[in-house]
Amino acid sequence: MFKSPFLKMAWRNLWRNPRRTLITTSSITIGLIAIVFYFGFMDGMNRQTLENNIRGHSGHIKVYAKGYQKDPAISKRIINPEGILEILLSEPHVLYALPRINTQGLVATGEKSAGAMILGIDLKKEENVSDYKRYVGEGTYYIPGGGILIGKGLAKLLRAGIGDILSIIIQAADGSMGAENYKIGGILSTGEAVMDNSLVVMSLEDMRALTVAGESVTEITVILESAEYTEKVTGALAMRLDMEVLELVSWKELLAFLLDMQGLAEIFKYVPLVILIIVASLGILNTVLMSVSERTRELGIMMALGTRPSRIVFLILLETAIIGIAGVILGVTGGAILLTYFGDRGIDFSQWKEGLMTIPFHPTTIYPVIEPVSFYLATGVVFVSAVMSALYPAYKAARLRPAEAIHFA
């Protein structure tokens, strides 16, 4: 095929008017770069938001005692976490297994009291994994023994600040009343009103002491190398763990609402693509029409000399295809370069932090990614529509009557 005379002709035709060719190609290229970058940006943002939520909230998989998810209570605990942690960490693709203890309680200062959610975490293990450290607005994440982190809203309600002493009262695992004083070491701003108004975080040891939980925990948050392994690992764990006393819940269930919203936003993602296709097609249509009309005489001669109309169509389409391929290759390369560049550095949105904070764990610096599906979709569709827009002019060219065409001046 490469030896075909048509290819040579097509190529030469394109270079006859280099400016035009270049302009047409570049419009495809630039449009494609913009779209590809945009897709990469949105995909990156969605993925990051999801990852952040997974890391900060749900983990990829949560291990609970059976019945906990439907009806959480301190009585439903994982009794032997050590053994389970071992199993979890030995499973391929598992990055972290974080034990946590979670229960409802009362938080009180001298005059005010309020219900709260008390969470005990392994501060060291979770330091770079979940986002609690990131959400410390005032004070420090590294609270000493007897220290707590408290949500911004809750602190305000209790009229308490860094350094103040709060009492926390809960019903312990053995039925007794647990009550202890703690010092506020840090204030959390998660951006989620519900959490800010009711969350208290302390070290796992302190929580164990308070809840008389011994070695047991109420949940283990499992974080994997990547979300794609979720089903596989869940399945494997279900075989290795005692599912009579435990239950495994994946992030897809826990973050259903977020997934929903992202799915919805997908629709809006494709709008610019559609616009690009239409506009680019119009441009190509114009260009090809022009080039055909310029060559009317020449085409007429070709047909008079015996070239079949179908071959004429082929020629026109081939020319457009070459422009299309060139445009797409350049566009894709350009887009990929941009994405890689920004993919490393990230785009900083922190000035719009306020608004972003309302979406839980929304990233303030976005790292665009190259999501193969979006990529191929964009490029494939653009290429196809480019070629298709040449159909009409090609068709017109094939319909020329040689005799008339030759005399076209």
Next chain:
Amino acid sequence: MSIYAVILFCLLSALSSPATAEEIGSGREIIRRMDTLMRGDTSAGIYEMTVRDPNWERTLRLKVWEKRKEKKTFIRILSPPKEEGIGTLKIGFEMWNYLPKVEKTIKVPPSMMMQAWMGSDFTNDDLVKESSIVEDYLHRLTGEVKMDGFDAYRIEAIPKPDAPVVWDKILYWVRKGDYVPLRQEFYSERGELIRVMTFSGIKETGGRVIPTLWRMRPVKKEGKETVLRIIDVEFNKSIDEDVFTLRNLTRVR
């Protein structure tokens, strides 16, 4: 502490205040006499309360003072050591806890007070209206039977149409002659037995013959039970008003 206080209040008010007198032998009169036996205008006593759950069991020793008409109650936990010294003061519908461990007096928010129910085996009617059992029901003596080896009256209590109680029917067995309560059964509208209260350890205490061991069991919830043992109690002796003060709460010996 809220939970225990609440459980205790319930147990103590499970047998409620009398209303108007009626002919002897009627269900209502029997209940009234049973209640008079168990209560007084004031009471001061030492109790041992054990709460059992599928996962744990806890026994508290408590000292309780009560002035019924004024709706004042004061509770001090004597043991175990972890909860020793905790005090609860209830006046009307307000409740305070003092926790020596954190050296704080906390006013219990009503939402917590009501929600304490979730951990206990009791329902709201036990707390809200002390005279609920008499005023909200129509009592009928259905016969005399043998219960725990004693001759007893069997009384059926049906809630009045608009009464704010969740039960459909309550059965009482009261010992003939001295009106000592022996057993109570609580039924839901679907005819299911939901909870059972049994009384034993009948002996003379504080000048009266009363059961000293009360056991409350929610039938449908496996492994849950609340047991109250009366160690010592005195009725209708005067109690210093000073007892029912916030100051007294913090006065831990």
Next chain:
Amino acid sequence: MSIFLKMAWRNIRRNLRRTLITLSAITFGLAAMIIFFGFTDGFHAQWVENTVKAYTGHIQIYRSGYRDDPQLNRSIADAAEIIKELKTEPAVDTYAERVEVQGLISTAENSYGVLIRGIDTGEEVKITGIKERIIKGEYLNEDKGRGVLIGHRLAEKLNAEIGDKIVLMVQAADGSLTAELFRLQGTFRIGATELDSSFAIVTLKDAQALSLLGDRVTEIAVMLKNPVDVLPVSKRLKERLVSSGYEVYTWEELMPALQEMIDLDNIFMYLILLVVLVVVSLGILNTMLMSIMERTREFGIMMAVGTSPRNVILLVMLESFFIGIIGIISGAGIGIGINRIISIKGFDLSRWGGATEFFAILNPVIYPETDIINVLWSCAIVFLTALIVSVYPAVRAARLRPVEAMHYV
């Protein structure tokens, strides 16, 4: 000047194909922007309406101090006074008195904490639409005694069937704990876990009786005919009511997170718009360059007979100007037209993919809105872009060397 105007105008009409193609890029780009804006605005409006209806109404009126400390002793004693004011406001559509109080719901088997809301069954229907969400039993029927509606999740937890005894207990206005017997008349499904598991609805009278409020209420929810009027109406109401000891809040003040999410969404919309603009500009540039190139000979002759390069630029710019105007008018016409047509029946998003949880609360049918400000902005931006983009081709035309140009074939 007028010569050039005439020439520009005539040039445009001379070669319709060329004009049409350039025009179409502008028209299409603008129409796309307007439709896109229309959709997202419609979507946001729907989102707001639904959330506002379910919770607060457009405006809420409380007694002074209630919001900071929602105690029953801060209830509204003279609702009639407020209603009188509301009746004088033409922008008000409906208003509903409500009583909201925290309480305990019990059946023989279980008890849970709930938020009890007493509603005016007649007026409220116009606001929350709870009637349509009933999945079992029926809406509150006063003829059937004291009824209560609860969410399906709560009904499950309580193991309650229609007709069962339900006892509601609250801390009444005088501080005492009161309880009343209710019967379960219906179960609803709103779709939000929170609402379905901790919300109980009774009639206003019953709530007032239960809480010993007499004829007092805790709040009045106000719905406006047109959500746009929220700020001015609330201002007027504030002026008239604050001095009488009431506070007036808009939904934005009560649910700032909602507005923030919308604002955030809008930011991303602008991003999309930017990409669209880039694509459209390229289209315009492409077609304009093509058409200039086509007319090389013509320009050559013009300059040869004395037209100064500056005037060539002027001519080209004037042509763009006319094309721009026509493009804007037609684009706006089409865009607004399509928005109007779709908004007659609405556009059902749910057919385009999942998002089921989200749409349980939201109505998936979107009615595109046409915001004049947005439309004008879009027109201005596209018009200016078209003009700016045509500068380069204009300059190129002016730089042609007449002799060469004339011989251009």
